[in-house]
Structures are given as structure tokens and as C-alpha cells.
Amino acid sequence: MFKVLGISGSLRESGNTEFLVRHALSLLHPQEFQADFISLRGKDIKPCNGCYNCVEAKRCTIPDDFDPIYQKMVEADGLIIGSPAYYASVHPQLMSLLDRAGFVRLWTGDYFSGKVGGPITVARRTGQDLAFAQLLMWYFINDIIVPGSGYWTVGLAGSRGARDASKDEEGLRHIERFVGNMARVIKALKAANSGSALPQEGYFATRYWKARDEIG
Ligand SMILES: Cc1cc2nc3c(=O)[nH]c(=O)nc-3n(C[C@H](O)[C@H](O)[C@H](O)COP(=O)(O)O)c2cc1C
Secondary structure (H helix, E strand, O other), X not given: OEEEEEEXXXXXXXXXXXXXXXXXXXXXXXXXXXXXXXXXXXXXXXXXOOOOHHHHHOXXXXXXXXXXXXXXXXXXXXXXXXXXXXOOEOOHHHHHHHHHHHHHHHHHOOOOOOOEEEEEEEEOOOOHHHHHHXXXXXXXXXXXXXXXXXXXXXXXXXXXXXXXXXHOHHHHHHHHHHHHHHHHHHHHHHHHOOOOOOOOOOOOOOHHHHHHHHHO
């Protein structure tokens, strides 16, 4: 059974981002995939304060709701991350989670390497591209494989916070194609990595990592 985690970075109850991330998860076959959903609504996720404690502690030492979510991210084979576009950026609370998750991962090992996933963004009008690109940058630097779709996986919402992403049939279709591709890649990786969707430990111990360890 593969694990796929969907995270919604919107703090609004039953918002469009939550709808689209939940929709993506609902498309995974329940006999093959365990789909978990986390909303950042009500969670205390402080921004990274740059203390670098994670270098030695091998975890983030800021006391809030970060760690259980990070553990779920580490355990997942697939990671779908959704954000509303706020002034053409990823929601700041979500970015706090991703900054810290990426930085802890950097000092603790290749925990995200070989995972599969991709972003979903929601906007009323414009600014999608920058928020979407921001998330793609995060996936790339964390060594996560992003399958494509027929279009970018963005959803359109109505004006004044309307919760109407379900009407965006085109957006839903592209998310469906992305999820189908994601499921296929996760399963193909299982075949390639002899039983596990994630690579064997040390598989990604590239020269970069060795050099980093030597330099300290
Ligand atoms: C503070 C704020 C900033 C926003 N910035 C943008 C923006 O840059 N571009 C846009 O098209 N919509 C923008 N919106 C609209 C939201 O992206 C839109 O309502 C979306 O549905 C929110 O996602 P949610 O329903 O999951 O909360 C903004 C909304 C808020 C509250």
C-alpha cells in the first residue's frame, strides 16, 4: 500500500484549495493507495528562524505543530501540496512549513528523494504562475519527481472568496490527469526499486552529498 499525503495551505474552512487537494486524493484507488489529508487551518507553524539547530539536532527545534506534519511528509510516497495564490505567492504559513521541512531534510538525509508529487494552486484571476513556480522550485530542490499533466494543475475560484472550485471542470480534468500520472510513476518506481516506491538508502548518495558531508 502506497501512502499519498495531500496538504492544503489554505486556512479557510472548506476552501477551494482544500476541495481540489481532497479531489486529487479521492482519485487514488483505495486498494493501492492510503490517502491522507492535512489542512494547515488551526495549525501553529512558525516561520523558520534560521537558528540552524537542525544541523545538530536532526530535527526542527521550534516548538509548534511542525513535527507531526513533517513526519507524515517523510513517510509518504506521494506528496500533493496545494496553496491559494496570495498576492501571487504561496500562502505564508505553507511556505513556513516547506522552508522548515526542506531545511531539516537537508541536514538529516535524503528523506524526500524519489518521492513523487506536484503542486496545485488556486487563484481568482492571476498570480497562479508565480505561486505554482514557487512550489515547483521546492519540489525540485528536494529531489522529488514531478509528473506532468496536460496543463498546469491550477484551479480558478470565483470572486470574494467564493467556494466554487468544483465548477472549474477544466481544472479538475488536469488534476485528474496529474493524479493518474503520479500513481503510475509511484507504481513504476516500486518495480524499479525492488518492492519499495522509495529508493534504497544511499541510492541517492551522490557526489554532491558526499562533498557536503566532507565540507561540513
Ligand atoms: C490576502 C489574499 C490575497 C489574494 N491574492 C490573490 C492573487 O494574487 N491572485 C488571485 O487571483 N487571487 C488572489 N486571492 C484570491 C484567492 O486566491 C482565492 O479566493 C482562492 O480561492 C483562495 O483559496 P481558498 O478558497 O482555498 O482559501 C487572494 C485572496 C486573499 C485573501
